[in-house]
């Protein structure tokens with residue numbers, strides 16, 4: 050079964066716009082779980098533009114599904130993750146001011162750094178995932194660094210889908226097979242949507258997890274949160 054982890058960053062973006070607690074990020078996360086989400090993803094950025102450290106602490110004891118924390122492994126992030134002990138940490142190579150994630154790691158160049166950080170999380174019993182492109186060398190070095198899983202950066206698939214979906218998915222199928230042969234678990238995310246998710250899943254049904262935020266929360270404006278989550282789950286069958 051491919052799990053759906055709902056990324057609630059955008060719920061926090063809306064909440065932060067007014068300075069109060071509407072919408073309530075914790076309540077939305079718990080409702081996502083109630084409506085069928087298999088996990089919750091957050092990406093606390095250093096400027097706390099959406100998810101704040103306090104959200105991460107508030108969510109941890111209340112979530113009943115898998116908690117995935119994404120981010121660049123700066124000392125503050127590492128400290129937060131080790132204190133909160135989520136089910137999974139996903140390392141992303143984002144600079145502090147970046148608008149959104151726009152690339153996977155160069156795992157070869159960063160092998161020593163990633164190995165050291167992954168060892169700390171592995172020792173703490175936290176499953177680790179490394180955000181990568183479909184370049185098989187990057188996947189190979191993620192395995193060498195000690196990752197349990199890789200998360201494929203799916204923006205190139207999403208942007209190529211409308212033009213030629215067979216061509217868009219092909220490198221992801223190859224990367225997925227390569228990761229599977231190395232014994233790595235496989236996650237995927239970024240710009241997945243109701244339009245492109247089912248085709249991705251049909252081609253890579255051994256995916257462990259997709260994390261989806263931007264499109265899913267936008268769809269919820271029209272469909273409501275419950276129906277939206279049900280529709281995304283249908284895409285994973």
Ligand SMILES: CC(=O)[C@@H](O)[C@H](O)COP(=O)(O)O
Pocket residue numbers: 056058059091092094119141148149150180238239240262
């Ligand atoms: C790691 C990744 O793919 C991102 O999609 C990210 O978690 C989204 O971050 P923002 O919500 O800050 O754009």
Ligand SMILES: NCC(=O)COP(=O)(O)O
Pocket residue numbers: 056090119237238239240241260261262263264265
């Ligand atoms: N890891 C990807 C993620 O959590 C959500 O990305 P997006 O759906 O907001 O693009």
